Amino acid sequence: MYLDQLIQLEGRGEYQVDGRCIICGVAPGEYRCCGCFTDDLYCKECIVVTHRDIPLHGVEMWNDGKFDRTTLKALGLRIQLGHGKPNKARLCQGRCANPQRAVDDDFVVIDVHGIREVALDFCACETVQPHDIQLLRARWYPCTGKHPRTAATFKVLRRFHLTTLESHCAVKGFYMSIARESDNTGTVPQDRYDELLRMTREWRHLEMLKRAARGHDPAGVEATQAGECALLCPACPQPGKNLPPDWKEAPKSRRFLYALFLALDANFRMRRKKVSSEEKDLSLGDGWSFYCEIAPYYSYLTKNWKQKQERSTCVAHDAVDKPDRESRGTASSGIATVDCARHNMKRPNSVGDLQLGERYINMDYIFFIGLARSEISELFVSYDIACQWHKNIWERMKTFDREVRFVRGKKFCVFLIPKFHLPAHIEACNIFFSFRLTRYVGMTDGEAPERGWSMLNPLASSTVEMGPGMRRDTINDAFNNMNHKKILGLRKAMLDKLGDCVPELITASTELEELETSLRNLGAGATLEEWRVEMEAWEDDAKNSNPFASKREHKRVADVRRELAEEDAAEDDDDKVVVAEEMHATEWIGMGVQLEELQRTLGFDIGKIGNHPTAEQQTNLTERGNKLRRKLLTWMDAQALFIPHVAVSRAEEDRERKRISATQVQPGVQVQHITLWLPSAIIDHVPCDKELYEYEFRLREAQAHEALADIRHQLLLRTHLYKYKDRFVRGVKANSRSQTKIEGVEERTRRATERYQAAWRALKGLGRHMGPLLTEDVRGMPRALFQDPERKKLLMKKGPAAREKAKQARDEAKARMSWIWRGPGVEEEEGGMNEALRIEWAKTRARFLRQCEQLDLLEEEMRRILQFLRWRADRWEQRAGQCPQAPEDDADRVPGVVYAPKHAAYAEGNKYCARAHSSLRRCGPTLRTSSRWGEQ
Template identity: 50%
Template sequence: MRGRCVNLYGFQSTHSFYLIRNQDDPLGTWAADDREAYLAELLRLEGRGRHRYSLCRQCDSGPARFRCRDCLDGGMLHCQSCFVEAHRYLPFHRAEEWNGQYFVTRSLKSLGLRVQLGHSHESANQCIAPAPAPGDDFVVVDFNGVHEIALDFCGCYSSGTHTQQLLRAGLFPSTSRNARTAATILVLRHWHLTFLESKCSVYDYFYTLARQTDNTGLSGLRDRYDEFLRMTKEWRNLQMLKRGGRGHDPSGVAGTQPGECALVCPACPQPGKNLPSDWVNHPPEKRFLFAAFLAIDANFHLKRKAISSEQKDGGLSDGMLFYSPIGAYMRHVQKHWNMRQARSRCVAHDAVDKPDRDARGTASSGIGAVDCARHNMKRPLSVGDLQLGERYINMDYMFFRSISGSELVQYFVSYDIACQWHVNLWERMAAYDNELLTIDSGAKYFVFLVPKFHLPAHIEDCNIQFSFNLTRFVGMTDGEAPERGWSATNALAGSTMNMGPGSRRDALNDFFNDQNHKKIISFGTAMLRKVHEAAPLVIETQQALADLESGFSPETIRAWTQMAVAWEAAATERPNPQPNPFESRAKPTFLAGVQRQLAEEAAVKEAAGTESAGAVRDGMHVTELIAGGLQLEEQQRSLAADMSALGAHATDRQRTSIVERSTKLRRKIAAWIDIQLQFFPVVEQLRLADDAARARVAAQAQTVPGVRVGDIPLWLPSAIKQRVGATEKTRDGCTEEILMFEYKMRVGEGNEALSTVRRLLLLRSHLYSQKDRNASGVRAQTRSNTRIKVVEERIRRAVAQYQTAWRALRVLGKELQRDEWETTLQELKAEDVRGMPRMHFGDPARQRGSTSRSSAAAPADEAAVGLDATASQAKRTRGTGSTLGLSWIWVRQAESRNEGDPEEMDEALRIEWARTRARALRWNEELDLLEEEMRRILAFFSWRAEWWESRPAVQGTAEGGRDTAGGRAGIRAASGGAPEGPTRII
């Protein structure tokens, strides 16, 4: 297409729309306009191109038949002597010879090139007494292939050993005795970074190089994989030792202390390195700034098959980095292997209660690790192999070894099974009777918590006792650091599974050290981002708390604060003996309670051998499947609400967040459906029928058929029963027992949603009242309206959850012939979603029909108006009371209390106040922690730079040693002290 364009000066010029089209679709433009030209040029490279002369252009005498595939000379042809001379110091370039019809591959060795090592005399380039490699046969692995070369060692007395000559030439020998194979330092560095970034195995990497040399398999190239594998192991170990400063220590490698070569977290408290001298004297309310945040977890992707043994493959970095010394670790495991382990008193944890699952045929069923919970960095000596699931004897060793010898006093420990693991922890420590695993628990302060993502799967008590959100001094730590790290590490599972024990530990140690390194160099931008997020939220949450507290008397706030402080002070006691400010005294059976009851019943049946056939498929009980479906329903509702809340001016970050959440939820649903089909095969037919119907509708509308993730039907048993015909009900898989499982869960879900609706309606009433009494001015009114809108959105979500549960109960009740649920869980219509009339709050002004500003201006009692109430409904509720009367959602509460009893209102507001206070405290703590962490990072970098500068020079390599130490010191100083660095900016 061609068109007419007008430039900035008003002149018209004829142009194609090439530039615009190229920007919009560069690949399509290339395919349409340039592909043929590219192909022609590539074919031209296969021949001589413009170099068709017969004599060498360099000497004008010899026949020009040779060219180099790696030199940037456009494929110029040379004679043999000139070609060899030009590659005297480029022995690993690839040569080709023109045979009159096409180019054939030739080696520089066959053309007469000999590589001279070790000769440093200025008078001559060749040694007068060269010593050819054994058998005049030497192979070098470079990043562009595997090369056979003719290599001569120097025979002069001052040239050093053959190994030294190779290393000084940048060639890493495969053995120190009569080496016949070497790899260039360049290819080893390239392999190392490739492994760390792409997790490519040595096998795949080496044979990629081999195919670069000969992609036909006809040249008879000898295999050097075993030699290259050995060199990569040695190179990895030497890099670790060099970067750990062992080359600068007079005691050498033998003097390496346990964990000394591991990169430690500069943001975590390190006594003597980044803490002030008086850190132990800070007041109790500030000691959390010097606490260690630890996160424990296991990974069952990183298995190892029963291949090789410690005797054959013990590794090269035993005890130097993250894995504890294997000898001591295995002696501990063997000594306490028969220690009894109590079964879970929380939900079933298969990794603990069923440790033999997926462990058959493996020497290691996975690994365990201890990370720093706030920065996702592995801690020294904190990793170990698991033999049979997530046994306490393994995880205890890693935990105690990680903190052994630490001078820190306060620890916050996150573990997804902390609720059961910590119970007899100190008794187990005493039973181990191991000095390395013994700490003075009486002199230290430990708080055990469950990571935020894992916590909802626990019983209700755990959700209170082990919550990060409700615990003082943890900031916004979520405890999920190991899970983020595993996502990168899991890519190593395929290659490490078939390694020997030592090689696998070396590979994982190396990878963990690199992960720590990448975390360290990203601290500047990461900390800046966190501060930008935390600073405004500190102000926002403090203001929200102040706004809420302004509506209560000082005595009420004082009483609630005393209750909250007492509960927080007893955080280390399990269970907490103090009254919980976050929960209601009146507790109907909620979903979590129903799930716990069903789990206990299933455990009893399983133990007695009376579990129904087909109740467990692929290791999952049908109750777990249904519970997972209910969670997915809630996530769909939440996502749909957030998507609808996106305005026309949403930021890229908001839109990206929605896309990422949609993708993750779609993956979760797909995985859940795979298991669902094992219980209910009929679902596949239902989904196919829906897809066909959707395709027909799309065809009529001429649109692309599809379904948003929030609209994907999950087909729980109630939905299946509602859809299938009477003739199909005998084979839909929904037995009466399964229907009863969902029935009980739906009753619990309905009770919980209804309780949430009531609590939020009461909060909205309070906010309306506060707005009328205290919000004067545009700014205050806007802030109040914003908070009310937030609460109203939460009400809508709770209402949607209740209505979903109610519709399912209507189907299930009919199938099971049960109607008792209808007495408490009625249909919730829009007009039912209204607050309790003021007379039920004991409001004298409202009861007297006061026409004061506070009573007349508010929409009744928030005012008994539903979320979708019309203006006429709002008008009818003004004045002395609500003509709509008391909604049925309040009837049972009103009947159980004396008229005018404000207990329901007080309890709902106390819970909301406690949560608002907790949010404000967490964000304030987070900002304090970030400030202290930034100070520690700078202090640690300064200490590390001084440490490198103090390293002694090594005899014979003084300049190289100084360069390494100085370079490392410079890197550390630049990371933390550069005036323009991100951390310095903060």
């Protein structure tokens, strides 16, 4: 049925019988309009008359049983510019006494629905205006200012602008879609692609100037200042726009509310090939928005190009060690930006092209130039290689002009690494550059640029082929669009952040309270106060001892083995006992501990498979067992040389095994059950060299501490996984995947527990007493107990008895703490506390303080947004009065009268943000009191 209707509409439709003109009713109706709502048929004269005000519609002519395309120009319609009645469109309302035809009477208009050839008359009488002005008043944009032969309607330019911002469509594809809509039979209309390319670029530039109120400045567009056309972030501190008059006098504890959070990053997908040049393709507004001014930028790079870049002292960062990556055959290997870290908005004059990767000279320039005119004194700077970049930055700053440099002592910078990038750095960076551990940053993560690249990267396929000027204009326009969308979404974003912050703050407060209650119940109140004093001292001066860093690190097994190997290498005693193939005693002991771990691993894997393994699993286990048995036999041969008397113990074991095997269905001993008889196991009945006891003692002590650290890590990870599963995981598939991860953590915890038990038994034999690890000891911190699986099952049970047990478990969780969080040999340590517990308390306190700061920052940002919008509304109203006045006979040309009030009214759309801010101001004091704000 639908197909029949579509086919019928290709013909005369309902006018098969009576084919007269719908207007005059006399002449035959042979023409119809493709743009009008109806399919009425017109005669030639009537369709021309009815389309004088809509001259860009496409028309068709009935010819030989079908409709053929034609034009209104071919039917005799002429368009007159420059004349019209008041308040009417200045097209065909009046005729000119002295019309002047377009050049060769050949004029093309690009519209939304097609490319039209029109018969155009310009006005040439006493009220004449330049041809390009006449076109603009008709809402047609001229391709050139002198003898124009092509124009594009404002509609098509707006359509392309929005289309390319949302779908990243190139001009070529957009133009071809319009050309095919004009005629999809292969007959190509006059090529106006280059003209459209030029007009879209100029249109974007003019729109930027219009929205930046540059047309309202009596000094003209030439007076535009650097970065003035970039949309600013309303939530960031903008002196003179959204800050209170006394913001510079804020106490030290409140200065962070007026700090600027910045994030640097580079994007290597936004490359540009060696196409055109700076001389041939200039920016239309160099330095007026997000890109820094090009000439000074290149001058600085040329002057400092040979500046040396230090090698990384952290992990191998390609951005540091390989700054010239992906730069071959390109004029620009990417772009670098400085963003607002909390609201993900681009900053004025803080974008620059890269030439040889992410070099410091590029990043330094956009950082310092973007802040050259800023009055903000507190800066939190995020960069994924901040640990390296911040070194010598103040020395490199001296290469800039005096007006760009920071005045030391008046600006305070804190350098940090984004949260997602931080785990890839060394341990020291995870402490000294962490957002989570740094005061006054709230819940900022520093990953803002990474989120923004997802909106920009689709442009890479277009900009890679552009000249330098057009590419910068395109990227500037994209950044203005990104900022515009972020501003529109600020209301929802602020409310969402507030909705996340309040419950997280309450949770963090509860966790800290539970932990501190447990510590006080253990008699550690005085120690807790000492920790608090140490923490506050470090927060006031980072030169003091960092409470998040371990002051007494326990050595790992690998460290001890390395030390023993170095001692062997330095040993010059010719009487040193050495066995076959240069195996020293330290190597033999280390290999024995390693073989013991392989036995445990094999036993775990066998138990995990169960009684019915597959053929492949059985083959794998058998091969592993055979390899391990051969290693054990080789190790036992060496053992006979180091401890000859162990042969007696092994012979007795063999006799007992033979006696037992006589009763077994499959005689023999499994390889994972073979006793190794290390020195710690025979200390009471077999003589052995004291050095062997010492070597094993050092390895076992490291093994015990390493296993405990692994257990603590796995327990904390289990807590996180349970909390994540409870809050975010929904559905059978997602729950199954999450449960699999939790089971993996449980298995690793069991393996670490077995490893500790082995080390404990050995150390007990060697004379060092450490606490036995019971099943009930392997539990999380007090705050983690509420997420343990046993705890969850207990809380889910119903009935009086279950509620009583749940209450007892809750009280127990607050009162008792497993000794693993206090360390082995706790009674030997001052105050009964170890560093792991101190660091965990410091991190728990940091989580609470970050949420407190987040709430403070959100309240201040909401206030700033409202004040910024009021400032912007007032500014537009002032601009309306500053606009150059037009003559009285042309009063409708006064832009300020019609455009400035439109922007001034935009501030009213954020009333919901105002309500949220008002509510937060009312409930904030109560929330802070209930969250022990003042105490911290």
